[in-house]
Amino acid sequence: MGYVAVQGGITAIENSQKLNRYLRLRGSSAPVSVAQIMDQMGPLVDRVMSEGGLYSPFHAALALKQASGDPLEASFLLRAYRSTLRRMVDSLPVRTDGMRILRRISSAFKTIPGGQVLGSTSDYEQRILDFSLAEETEEAQRAAVRAFAASVATAAGLPDAAPLEPERFRKVVSNLREQGLVAPSPLGDPGPPTDITQESTAFPLDRSGRLQMLARAETGGVLALAYSSMRGYGSVHPTVAELRVGRAQVRIPHPFRKGEAVALGSIVVTEVEIVASVQRLEGEETPTFSLGYGACFGHNEVKAISTAVLDRAMKSPSPKDPAEDQEFVLLHTDGIESSGFCSHFKLPHYVTFQADLDRLRDMRGDRE
Amino acid sequence: MTLQDLLPARGFQYNFAFIDEGAKREVRRALLKAVALPGHQVPFASPELPIARGWGTGGLQVTMSLIGPNDVLKIIDQGCDGSVNAVNLRKLLVATTGVRTTFDSREATLMQSRHRLPEIPMTEGQIAVLQVPLPEPLRLVEPSEVETRRMHAEGDYARMWVSLYEDVVQNGSVSLSWGYPCRVNDSYIMSPSPLPRWDLHMLHQAEHLTLLGAGREKRVYAVPPHTSVRPLEFDDLPFTVENFAGLSCVRCGSTDTFLDEIYDEETGKSFRVCSDSGYCDLVREGKIRVRSAAHA
């Protein structure tokens, strides 16, 4: 039984894998290239980088190709790949106030220092299916790109060209802070952040651990829980003080020149700061607004806003709604863990089921 | 034979047993602490593996941290070496270690299993590694991790016992089937992993070491040899195992093993087969003396 079953099992798996590969490739269409996924499926690539916890558009696109577009599966591939990489060095904290803005808005004020930059967004698109896209040709694509380039007055209008001066875009929250409307940043060095991928963690988790878990959480999961808080199972009615999407520099301490830093490159991040209800902090006389913060790899606004709402919700001193409960939010929003456990129910459970059958038959008094 | 010979020729150059030595050391440190505190759940960082969470990553990390080139490995799922998931895990471990494998539990130095212990009791020098989905036995009565930690720290297990009391009041007996909560070393309450009741006596005062790994939940725990493991029971309602009276395995005739209920693919009729396929094979091949059987 053993050997035959093993052989049978191996054959079944191998055949299943062959079938998977066939299903990914069949049809009369040309193979999808990794470059096409990187270029034309940006939001999907960004989502996978965010949930995989690895910033590399190429690897995320490759994972998507391998997974035939399934974002959970692709995020899993990327996470597993990440765990095989050696950690060389920790970067310096990324300064998002110095990022090259691609988009920057605030719902809190009509105009803000530095101005509102709409950038690229689908927020105001009419959601009407465009059937002409079914016939899009390569020539048409190249023509459209050329036309756009020609239409902008200067080269500075193209995204990814010379950056707008970072100092122009002072954080809205800094203004609120100066006026004492928002609690001042805690003084002193908070120390190194928790590293959830290398240390074992326990609840209650410190804020750096919570934000990390949210940063790689699954978009649908954090959206659902944030929605619950916004809608009624909770009290977070956020105002978006600032939402920014842009390229932030990644710098590391200079290997030889002490005290200096060297830039490795830049990454696209989405960052949201929300202002929520008035609070009175312990020991403080005057009330202030409470804040929530969310950030993730790539351009993913729904996730960043949702995680900012959850960050605020989890600060609640007496949690009563699901979104306020750290354990509930953080233990159930990791897509790789949740989908893995969900899927594991497809594994054979016939021994445990036999144990259940035994109990039920015993209680009912029937036996074979 | 060198380590180089054991690694796959092309593609990724993985470390021996896949995970890096630093990760292995962290797991082993956690395991040492677990062995020193029988039944106590020790947190560990549990890195991602190419196997999905919920599919044995905890057990796998324990095995990967302990395995050496001279180990003899057995992997079973539901008691069977041929189960699809066991086959898959075996593939990964053999590809990254090249160790010898066996279906005979007596030969294994390291045995990773999902949901069963072998029918032949394991001995000194053998290690059982059990895959655990939910390491927290108190989850039955309490969803919060912070609270269950406190309950273990204070030995505050009354709510667990109350749920058993209510179970008996409602159902006449404790209806918990698999993964029955046990008191280890007269101290912590532990989940034995989803083992059937049938197997629990093999954890008690065993000659072998049992290690339990939960990857997704990021905990390991242990039952050292010669440690008491007692299922929670009322003094006047003794713990019972699954009832296979009058049934026997159609392949080897055993009447004293945990039996799978099988439905014939063609006729639809039901019959019974040993869940422990390795044991069943040994009996059929006449390699071991059967303890009791329906036919000689």
Next chain:
Amino acid sequence: MHDETVLVAARNIGKTWGPECEECRVRTGPEQGTNICPRCGTVVALRDISFELHEGEILGLVGESGSGKSTLVQCIYFDLDATDGRLFFRGCEDGENVMELPRIQKRRIRGRLMGMVYQNPLCGLRMDITSGANVAEKLLEADVFHFARIRARAGELLASTEIPAAYMDAFPRVLSGGMQQRIQIAKALANNPPLVLLDEVTSGLDVSVQARVLDLIRELQRERGMSMIVVSHDMGVIRLLADRTLVLKNGCVVERGLTDQILEDPQHPYSQLLVHSTL
């Protein structure tokens, strides 16, 4: 402890909530008529409470809301951690202050030596388990693991508090307030503790139901001889049950003595107010 009949002794128990400053002590208390320090906002819920409780004795704690009487009882039962002071139980930890012990030991002492009945049954009972299970929980905490014995004892206790047997497997929420208090009493008595704490147990009940529950308590105490600490804002309840009484105001004891004496000849103006406004 020197006197062998003393079961429980409290020395200078204090409980504050807040940062505390040098002025808290002088600017709060019965003379100042407040618990809240005007300088730092600290609430001084209890200050310097000392007493001795003898075996078989019933001690009354009377005062208005904010007097600290419930807080004191919660400190004794380890629901709250006292800020100051010491507590001693006869035969416990070789006469050591039990307030310094780790939680795991406090839990054991509580299970063995004390029973508590709260004003609000939601505090003392678990609504998601049956009445019988609520009583069983106390027995299981004391390591009674024999099912038939648990069942028998729970049944016996519920019967002694006049709860019909049919309600043993019912959930508390389907029962009346009076019944829920009786379940609490049954639970408090489960391990025959030498000390039972009763915190405003009849305050939420109808007058007629109150009378029956109070009678029950008196009867049970007479039969079993345990010591009790009875908290009430109602001098009538205190008169009915307590041998000796402490009168509390703004966290301090303003008068103490035999209940009869306090009723007949109250010394402190506040005690006089209480006694004279008793129906």
